[in-house]
Amino acid sequence: MKDVTGAAVHELVPTGRGDIVEQLNDAAGHRSILWLIAPFLFVAGLVLAPWGWALSGAAVAALVFLLLRDQVTSRVVVFYDVDGADERWFESLIDTTKIAAGSQRIWRVLESGQVVTTRQHKTNAGAANLINRIVAAVSFDAPRHLATNITVPTITAGSTSLHFLPDRILVKDGRHYADVAYGDLFSGATTTRFIEAAGAAPRDAQKVDRTWQYVNVKGGPDRRYSNNPERSVMLYGQLEMSSQSGLYWKVQTSATYVAAQLNAALRAAPRH
Known part of the structure; x- marks a missing residue:
């Protein structure tokens, strides 16, 4: 056949x-490092306890920043007024x-x-x-x-x-x-x-x-x-x-x- x-x-x-196509391909090609960093920060927080709490707070802030950044870089916004x-x-x-x-x-x-x-x-x-x-x-x-x-x-x-x-x-x-x-x-x-x-x-x-x-x-x-x-x-x-x-x-x-x-x-x- x-x-x-x-x-x-x-x-x-x-x-x-x-x-638009070029932007979409760029967005689709974006690879997030969020899930690589998160486990490392979690383990580091456990190892460095009790100072790990401070590290955990900073880690959460960093993860939120990376999450928002990923949402921006991995999506293309197109507004239609038809x-x-x-x-x-x-x-x-x-x-x-x-x-x-x-x-x-x-x-x-x-x-x-x-x-x-x-x-x-x-x-x-x-x-x-x-x-x-x-x-x-x-x-x-x-x-x-x-x-x-x-x-x-x-x-x-x-x-x-x-x-x-x-x-x-x-x-x-x-x-x-x-x-x-x-x-x-x-x-x-x-x-x-x-x-x-x-x-x-x-x-x-x-x-x-x-x-x-x-x-x-x-x-x-x-x-x-x-x-x-x-x-x-x-x-x-x-x-x-x-x-x-x-x-x-x-x-x-x-x-x-x-x-x-x-x-x-x-x-x-x-x-x-």
Whole structure:
């Protein structure tokens, strides 16, 4: 199967305005020395008792100072003042993302490959393509290194996440950040069929057909297998997001309308 996750985040060229990405990467790269110093001061206080009480007081003050310093250096403050058409669009994006959060299942596709041989087709429930996907989640939390005054619609899959801001999509993978301006984003929504095991299909998805784990050349059950469970063919929504800088996300939603509504919201984004 072929990797379909696009370029790594550290390889993406930021296309948003300003130096927010640079600041976020600096903040994410900050390493606190607080937890290295605290045990040393505690042990020193015990060894030097009873003078250790004075040392402990100084240690507490030092630790508070270091804690406040870490909070400042490990976070970037971004204040948004959005009004007019931009405000109405961003509010609609938040509302659409809330609908997406109600979808029973969301996935990100990581790998995809075409079934080549007849044997592969017959032993994979008649599928024409195979994919590897992971469960994704929708939330409304800014990444830990960003402090802001707005709600941040977010899609997270594994260690990677997309954070939708009023002027850009912030892309995060671990401690690495990049961004994509909405003017550089390409998106599209379709529907796709996916074969699920019996009982594994989300309740809000539409069943459009059935198949079996092992099929014959005509698509019916292969009678040579006594253990040949029936599979459900489900119809899911599929949202693709990409950019010339290398971003590529393929997201499947159990409710087909969710992908379509997210795509409509993204395509309506201000392009200035």
